[in-house]
Amino acid sequence: MMSLEISKAAHHCRGIAHNKLKANMGLTPVHFFSHGSTMMLGEKSESADYWRRTGEEALAHNIKGVIIMGAHWDCLGDKIEVATNPNPDKSPVAYVQPDKYINYKLNPDLETAQRCIDMLTKEGFNASGNPTFDWIHDVYLILIHMFPNGCPPTTIISMNARYDPHYHMKVGATLRPLRSENYLLIGTGGAVHNLYRNRWAPMLRFRDNFAMETPPEEWALEFRQAVEDVITKTSGPALRRAMTRLMKHPQYRDAHATDDHFMAAMFVAGAIGDFEDTGSPAVMGAESWELTNMCNSQFSLGSWSRDISV
Numbered sequence: 001m002m003s004l005e006i007s008k009a010a011h012h013c014r015g016i017a018h019n020k021l022k023a024n025m026g027l028t029p030v031h032f033f034s035h036g037s038t039m040m041l042g043e044k045s046e047s048a049d050y051w052r053r054t055g056e057e058a059l060a061h062n063i064k065g066v067i068i069m070g071a072h073w074d075c076l077g078d079k080i081e082v083a084t085n086p087n088p089d090k091s092p093v094a095y096v097q098p099d100k101y102i103n104y105k106l107n108p109d110l111e112t113a114q115r116c117i118d119m120l121t122k123e124g125f126n127a128s129g130n131p132t133f134d135w136i137h138d139v140y141l142i143l144i145h146m147f148p149n150g151c152p153p154t155t156i157i158s159m160n161a162r163y164d165p166h167y168h169m170k171v172g173a174t175l176r177p178l179r180s181e182n183y184l185l186i187g188t189g190g191a192v193h194n195l196y197r198n199r200w201a202p203m204l205r206f207r208d209n210f211a212m213e214t215p216p217e218e219w220a221l222e223f224r225q226a227v228e229d230v231i232t233k234t235s236g237p238a239l240r241r242a243m244t245r246l247m248k249h250p251q252y253r254d255a256h257a258t259d260d261h262f263m264a265a266m267f268v269a270g271a272i273g274d275f276e277d278t279g280s281p282a283v284m285g286a287e288s289w290e291l292t293n294m295c296n297s298q299f300s301l302g303s304w305s306r307d308i309s310v
């Protein structure tokens with residue numbers, strides 16, 4: 001009798017797992033990447049290796065394009081913009097050899113940009129295109145590492161400068177359906193990113209951004225752990241609740257002196273925090289500490305479930 005009940009329960013659990021798998025079929029994973037300092041563009045790191053692997057995986061699954069929210073572009077008032085510059089330049093970066101990025105050809109996806117504007121407008125956002133925006137290293141640093149042999153069609157979504165976590169979560173939720181069309185959604189910001197608390201001396205004196213003369217401070221370790229716990233231990237609407245709640249964490253303001261590098265995490269929670277995403281796996285694929293107190297954790301939420309179609 002007991003074993004029959006266990007067997008029924010096991011069958012029921014398998015049924016739930018199967019339904020979850022079915023629900024997630026065809027939905028691309030979503031990445032939350034911490035781009036760190038500009039030196040992450042030119043230096044080798046575990047994070048850079050991971051970005052490369054995720055890029056290879058995305059290309060192997062024949063992605064239609066990348067849709068990305070960064071940490072360096074925000075709009076005033078109630079506005080949000082989508083990059084529509086057909087020939088964007090790159091904003092220059094310090095502490096990087098120019099040959100690491102100047103010749104990389106950017107590939108703006110104007111058609112998808114218009115679709116994103118339409119989807120956001122329909123949802124009530126004051127969204128419009130920006131035909132003069134030049135791309136910034138938060139975005140192209142990641143693209144160059146992920147796709148060194150060529151940039152896939154890419155759409156950049158701005159932030160809103162009020163830095164409302166729920167607003168940015170809703171931006172992700174609005175664009176979430178594009179995951180079912182094989183677009184790769186990425187948020188590029190930072191897990192622990194407080195420029196005022198970094199130890200800059202080894203970078204400024206020796207170009208050594210990975211120097212760790214002391215261990216990271218306790219607030220940085222504490223908040224870094226909270227981010228990992230939220231992303232890897234919650235999913236679906238619980239992920240959305242927990243991610244937005246992180247901005248009320250006691251160490252949040254130590255970890256983020258400004259909110260800009262945490263908005264992309266809200267975008268990610270929106271993009272993969274629907275009821276249908278409940279049970280999605282999430283991993284921390286790599287992590288690089290820089291400048292003593294900046295924690296560049298790299299997360300992938302969801303997984304590739306469709307067969308490789310290249």
Ligand SMILES: [Fe+2]
Nearest residue numbers: 035036071138
């Ligand atoms: Fe940044």
